Amino acid sequence: MAYRLPNKFGSVYKLSGNRRRPWAARKTTGWKDNGQPIYKFIGYYTTRTEALTALSDYNKDPYDLHIGTITFEELYTRWSDEHFKKISHSGVVSYSSVHRYCDSISSMRVVDIKLDHLQKVMDSSGKNTPTLKTMKNLFGLMWDYAVMHEIISPDRREMLRYLDTSKPGNPNKIDRSPFTAAEISRLWEMEGGNEYISVVLIMIYTGVRIGELLALRKEDIHLEERWLHVRKAKTSAGVREVPIAEKVAPLIEKWLQKPCDSLICSAQNRPMSYDAFRDTYWDGVMVLLGMDHKPHDTRHTCVSLLTEAGVDQRIIRKIVGHKGQGVTEVVYTHVELPAKLEAINKI
Numbered sequence: 001m002a003y004r005l006p007n008k009f010g011s012v013y014k015l016s017g018n019r020r021r022p023w024a025a026r027k028t029t030g031w032k033d034n035g036q037p038i039y040k041f042i043g044y045y046t047t048r049t050e051a052l053t054a055l056s057d058y059n060k061d062p063y064d065l066h067i068g069t070i071t072f073e074e075l076y077t078r079w080s081d082e083h084f085k086k087i088s089h090s091g092v093v094s095y096s097s098v099h100r101y102c103d104s105i106s107s108m109r110v111v112d113i114k115l116d117h118l119q120k121v122m123d124s125s126g127k128n129t130p131t132l133k134t135m136k137n138l139f140g141l142m143w144d145y146a147v148m149h150e151i152i153s154p155d156r157r158e159m160l161r162y163l164d165t166s167k168p169g170n171p172n173k174i175d176r177s178p179f180t181a182a183e184i185s186r187l188w189e190m191e192g193g194n195e196y197i198s199v200v201l202i203m204i205y206t207g208v209r210i211g212e213l214l215a216l217r218k219e220d221i222h223l224e225e226r227w228l229h230v231r232k233a234k235t236s237a238g239v240r241e242v243p244i245a246e247k248v249a250p251l252i253e254k255w256l257q258k259p260c261d262s263l264i265c266s267a268q269n270r271p272m273s274y275d276a277f278r279d280t281y282w283d284g285v286m287v288l289l290g291m292d293h294k295p296h297d298t299r300h301t302c303v304s305l306l307t308e309a310g311v312d313q314r315i316i317r318k319i320v321g322h323k324g325q326g327v328t329e330v331v332y333t334h335v336e337l338p339a340k341l342e343a344i345n346k347i
Contacts, residue, residue, distance in 0.1 A: 023051040073106040132165040178301040198251040207302035207320035210295040216263040243340040305347035
């Protein structure tokens with residue numbers, strides 16, 4: 001049974017979410033001008049009993065909190081509690097995902113962590129350069145927080161700029177797997193039985209990223225002219241006019257009839273996040289059809305189909321939103337919609 005702690009003893013409470021150490025112990029060290037308390041955290045613990053014990057030990061013999069004792073995991077918890085309130089959901093997901101690979105240093109004191117420890121985490125993660133860059137960003141933000149709270153000195157933060165993200169952690173990675181011709185035929189055969197199968201087909205025949213598709217609103221769809229407007233994309237090249245193939249125009253028309261401002265919506269006619277779409281609908285469709293694909297495989301399928309159809313690579317890049325690499329592609333800055341439509345209708 002919970003009981004009230006004595007005045008000025010401090011407090012123990014449970015953090016939200018799924019955490020290794022969900023119990024926090026803290027002391028009130030002062031008050032702000034607006035009357036809000038100023039807290040100093042003692043640590044984060046697996047159980048309430050451990051947190052109460054740590055709080056009791058601190059009251060018996062106060063010490064300079066965390067300057068020499070805070071662990072990587074404790075630093076991550078404190079930093080994420082503040083930082084995640086300021087960033088997008090996708091940012092939270094990205095940093096939470098790379099944090100999983102830090103188990104080997106989670107219990108190490110931050111003051112003991114050297115550049116080699118962090119580099120080893122990256123090298124052994126099995127991930128490639130984009131993920132390694134996210135991991136480096138995570139370390140940088142955490143170390144900034146540590147400097148601000150005088151846990152480490154500024155020169156310890158400077159070492160992170162030497163972290164190497166140029167070599168993929170998994171040089172033998174398996175490339176994305178496009179849908180086969182037989183699988184695409186199967187999708188068309190089953191399309192009437194599950195409306196979310198049509199989403200897979202729309203992605204294959206437009207080449208849009210799943211995030212781009214879920215961000216589309218009905219006003220972005222110009223069905224009569226056969227194009228849709230991607231306004232939100234990962235890169236400037238991703239903001240584009242995407243042609244709508246004749247094959248999928250009827251599928252898009254069905255989604256336009258839904259009572260939802262977004263083009264693609266949930267069964268409750270509400271907009272969806274990537275996680276909601278992936279967990280609730282995409283994975284279910286893959287199980288239903290006996291397939292094993294990620295949403296990004298549709299994009300590779302579109303590129304493959306266009307290439308096989310003999311479409312000029314510059315037009316393919318304009319359709320799917322890849323940035324041109326050569327001088328010719330930079331000069332070739334605009335492809336009219338009719339040319340894109342002609343290309344997409346070849347697949």
